[in-house]
Amino acid sequence: MISVVLIDDHALVRHGLRSILEKYPEFSVVxxxxxxxxxxxxxxxxxxxIAVLDLHMPRLTGIEVTERARKLSLRTRIVIVTVAGDSPYPRRLLEAGAVGYVPxxxxxxxxxxxxxQVADGRRYLASAIAQQLAMEAVSGGSRSPFDAxxxxELEIAIRLAQGDDARTLSRVLSISEKTxxxxxxxxxAKLDIDNVVALAHLAQLHGILDSGSARETANGTGRKRPKSTRAITS
Incomplete structure (x- = not known):
């Protein structure tokens, strides 16, 4: 029996994942x-x-949970299931200790x-993500300023670049506006910029934000997009 915990701030997504896993006797959602x-x-x-984690969550992000689990030497193997698939997340998550990544x-x-595959002690990456990492390796894995x-900070940078303000971030992430x-x-300071528009352009340049989101932020129309629940909740 493979024991699983589901960690996602959307109850509908958790329900969809549980509904899938409960159809198979080898899994137990605990x-x-x-x-x-x-x-x-x-x-x-x-x-x-196994812990199935979302990437963007209040209080601690998926990366933070993964990093802390590794520092605590937890036996649980972490699989990230998220709408985000492009850099820098896959590499950052693997470096943090995740062993699975699927959209x-x-x-x-x-x-x-x-x-x-993860329960058997192996790593699993969706094909598009594996291809992205392979291309990075072939090209020499050029580093991004966002790696610093x-x-x-990465979570907040991306949300700011998408157009969220401090009040929205405080509510969504459950931390104070001062923080x-x-x-x-x-x-x-780390990115050597001084405004959100520059942040959005830099995020687009390094493949962290799509051009449409960058344009919306530059025009002052950026807003947080709802999370997709396609396929998982079907």
């Missing part, structure tokens, strides 16, 4: 959490075989394949 901090506590308490739009059978950011301001200052 717990759920709606944010990263609660999810990490659940992992420490239950010590499941939420993946077919049910790919999710099952990923979990089986911490997991929390958001400190992170924002650190991001600007």
């Amino acid at each position: 717990g759920e959490a709606g944010d990263g901090e609660e999810g990490l506590a659940l992992m420490r308490r239950l010590q499941p075989d 939420k739009a993946c077919p049910e059978q790919e999710l099952l394949q990923a979990l089986h 950011l911490s997991a929390r 958001i301001s400190t992170h924002k200052s650190n991001v600007f």
Whole structure:
């Protein structure tokens, strides 16, 4: 029996994942959490075989949960299931200790394949992500200035580049506006920029933000996009 915990701030996504896994007797969903901090506590308490994590969550991001799980030497193997597939997340997550990475739009059978492979002690990457990492290796893996950011700073940088303001970030991430301001200052200093428009352009240049999002931020019309629940909730 493969024990699994589901960690995602969208109840609908957790319900979809549970509905899929409960059809297969080799899986047992032993717990759920709606944010990263609660999810990490659940992992420490239950010590499941696998934790299925979202990337963008309140309180602790998927990267932060992964990093802390590794520092705590938890036995749980982490699979990221998210709408985000482009750089710098896959490489950052693998460096942090994740062993699986699949998009939420993946077919049910790919999710099952990923979990089986991870449970067997192997790594699983969706084909597009594996190809991206291979291309980075072939090209010499040129580093991005965003590599200098911490997991929390990277999360905030991307959300700022997408058009979120401090009040929205405070509500979504469950941290104070003062803390958001400190992170924002650190991001600007590390990236050697002084405004959000420059941040959006830099994020687009390094493949972290698509051109449409960058244009919206530059025009002052950027806004947070809802998370997709395609395929996983079907």
